[in-house]
Amino acid sequence: MTADTTPPAAPSAMQADTAPAFAAALPWVGLVGLLFFINYGSRAMLAPLLLSIEADLGLDHAQATRLLFLMACGFTVSLAASAFLLSRVTPRRMAAFSCMATGAVLMGMAAVRDHATARYMFVLMGLAAGLYFPAGMATLGTLARQRDWGKAVSIHELGPNLSFVAVPLLAEAGLRVTDWRGVLLAVGVAGMLTGIVFAWVGRGGRTSAEPPSIRGFTGVLRSPLTWLFAWLLAMGVAGEYAVFSVLPLHLVDGMGLEPSTANGLLAASRVITPFAALAGGWVADRMGARRTIAACLALTGTALLAMAVPSAAVVTAGMTVQGAMTAFIFPAIFKELARCWPAGYQPTVLCIATPASSLLGTGAAPALLGLVGQTWSFGAGFALLGLLALASIIPLRLLPPEPGR
Structure with a gap:
C-alpha cells in the first residue's frame, strides 16, 4: 500500500477559532x-x-x-x-x-x-x-x-x-x-x-500530538509541502545565520573597512529586526501569508544582489533590508504551516523540516558563501544567494489558495 502524500485537511475555521481573543x-x-x-x-x-x-x-x-x-x-x-x-x-x-x-x-x-x-x-x-x-x-x-x-x-x-x-x-x-x-x-x-x-x-499545549504512524510519517515525508517549508525555513536561516556570519569578512576584506566600523554597521543593520519580526505577523494576517512570503523573498533577493555592489552605501542599505526581511518572513512561513497542516501533524512536519533547514542554513549556506568568496568574492556569493531567494518564489504556487483571496 502506498502512503498518501496529500496532507490531512486543516482544522475548520470554527475549530481553529476556539482560542480566546x-x-x-x-x-x-x-x-x-x-x-x-x-x-x-x-x-x-x-x-x-x-x-x-x-x-x-x-x-x-x-x-x-x-x-x-x-x-x-x-x-x-x-x-x-x-x-x-x-x-x-x-x-x-x-x-x-x-x-x-x-x-x-x-x-x-x-x-x-x-x-x-x-x-x-x-x-x-x-x-x-x-x-x-x-x-x-x-x-x-x-x-x-x-x-x-x-x-x-x-x-x-x-x-x-x-x-x-x-x-x-x-x-x-x-x-x-x-x-x-x-x-x-x-x-x-x-x-x-x-x-x-x-x-x-503557563497555559496551552495540554494535548499530546498524535503518535506518528508509519503511514502518517511517510505521508508527511513524501508531501511536497513539507520540503517546501524546509526550503523556505532554510532560506530564512541562511539569511539569519550565514549572511550574518560572513558579512564582517566581506566588509573588512572586500570593502576595505576597519573592523570596528564593520561591526558597527553590522550591529546597526540588525537593530530593526525585532520590529520587523513584530510587523511580519501583522502583515501576514492582513495581506495573507503567501503574498507576504513572496514579497519577502523578492526584497531579500534584491537586497542580496545590492550587497554585491562595491559601494559602502549600497551594501549598508542592502544589509538593512536583508536583515529586516529575514525577521519579517518567519511569521508568515509558520502561519502557512499552521494553515496547511492540522495541529496533530505539525510536530511531525517540524521534526523533518527544521533539521533539514538547519543543515542547509547553518551548514551548506556558510560553506557555499565561503567557497564562492575564496574562489571569486563574497559579493558574488551574496548575489548567488539572492538569485536563489528570487527563484524560491516559483514553488510558492504549490501552496493551496488562501480562502477569500
Missing part, C-alpha cells in the same frame, strides 16, 4: 516567547564567550569552533526525535522541561575543566535546547486563533531577534564583573527559573 491570549503568548528567548539566547551566549572558554581550557580555534558543531549535532538529533516524544509528553511540559534542562546544562558547563568534558556538555546543550521548538510552536498554536496566528508567531519570533541585540551586550557586561563561568551560571539559573514558572502558570 488575541488581547486575552497576549500574556500567555508572551510567556512562550520568553521561553524562546531563553532557549535561543542560551545557545547564542556561547558564541561571544567562546574566546574566553578557549583561553581557559587551552583550546585552539579549531577545537573551540568544533564545540559549536557538536552542539548543532545534538540540536538536530533532538529536533528529529521531538515528534515521537510529543506523542507521549504534552507540548507544554516538554517546552518547560527543555528550558529547565538547558539551564541545568549551562550550570554544569560552568564547572567544566577540560576539553573532553566540554565536548559532552556541548552535545547535551544541543539535545536539551532542541526539544523546545516543536513543543513551543505546538503550545503557541493552542493559544491564538487562526486569524491571529501571524501575530502570535511574530511575538514568539522576538525571542531570537532580541537575542541578536541583547546577548552580546549581556555577555560583555557579565565579563566585566565575572568570568565566563559566572556568566553561564547566571544564565543557567535564569533558564531554570523561567522553566519552573512556565510549568507552574
Whole structure:
C-alpha cells in the first residue's frame, strides 16, 4: 500500500477559532516567547564567550569552533526525535522541561575543566535546547486563533531577534564583573527559573500530538509541502545565520573597512529586526501569508544582489533590508504551516523540516558563501544567494489558495 502524500485537511475555521481573543491570549503568548528567548539566547551566549572558554581550557580555534558543531549535532538529533516524544509528553511540559534542562546544562558547563568534558556538555546543550521548538510552536498554536496566528508567531519570533541585540551586550557586561563561568551560571539559573514558572502558570499545549504512524510519517515525508517549508525555513536561516556570519569578512576584506566600523554597521543593520519580526505577523494576517512570503523573498533577493555592489552605501542599505526581511518572513512561513497542516501533524512536519533547514542554513549556506568568496568574492556569493531567494518564489504556487483571496 502506498502512503498518501496529500496532507490531512486543516482544522475548520470554527475549530481553529476556539482560542480566546488575541488581547486575552497576549500574556500567555508572551510567556512562550520568553521561553524562546531563553532557549535561543542560551545557545547564542556561547558564541561571544567562546574566546574566553578557549583561553581557559587551552583550546585552539579549531577545537573551540568544533564545540559549536557538536552542539548543532545534538540540536538536530533532538529536533528529529521531538515528534515521537510529543506523542507521549504534552507540548507544554516538554517546552518547560527543555528550558529547565538547558539551564541545568549551562550550570554544569560552568564547572567544566577540560576539553573532553566540554565536548559532552556541548552535545547535551544541543539535545536539551532542541526539544523546545516543536513543543513551543505546538503550545503557541493552542493559544491564538487562526486569524491571529501571524501575530502570535511574530511575538514568539522576538525571542531570537532580541537575542541578536541583547546577548552580546549581556555577555560583555557579565565579563566585566565575572568570568565566563559566572556568566553561564547566571544564565543557567535564569533558564531554570523561567522553566519552573512556565510549568507552574503557563497555559496551552495540554494535548499530546498524535503518535506518528508509519503511514502518517511517510505521508508527511513524501508531501511536497513539507520540503517546501524546509526550503523556505532554510532560506530564512541562511539569511539569519550565514549572511550574518560572513558579512564582517566581506566588509573588512572586500570593502576595505576597519573592523570596528564593520561591526558597527553590522550591529546597526540588525537593530530593526525585532520590529520587523513584530510587523511580519501583522502583515501576514492582513495581506495573507503567501503574498507576504513572496514579497519577502523578492526584497531579500534584491537586497542580496545590492550587497554585491562595491559601494559602502549600497551594501549598508542592502544589509538593512536583508536583515529586516529575514525577521519579517518567519511569521508568515509558520502561519502557512499552521494553515496547511492540522495541529496533530505539525510536530511531525517540524521534526523533518527544521533539521533539514538547519543543515542547509547553518551548514551548506556558510560553506557555499565561503567557497564562492575564496574562489571569486563574497559579493558574488551574496548575489548567488539572492538569485536563489528570487527563484524560491516559483514553488510558492504549490501552496493551496488562501480562502477569500
